Amino acid sequence: MPENWRKSSYSGGNNCVEIGRIGGRAAIRDTKAPDSARLTTTDTQWTDFLTAIKHGRFDG
DSSP, X not given: OOSOOXXXXXXXXXXSEEEEEETTEEEEEXXXXXXXXXXXXXXXXXXXXXXXXXXXXXXX
């Protein structure tokens, strides 16, 4: 189980995701179901995802 799950300070209530670490990997979970499945990624995948967000790749 990872320590220090974090969610954005901009989130309201339980309608968001949290990030943490599991076995040296980035992990993402739903705040509404914290004990259910988690998505894990390698550090490279996580960095690439964040870079894509910062560069507006997912903007509509």
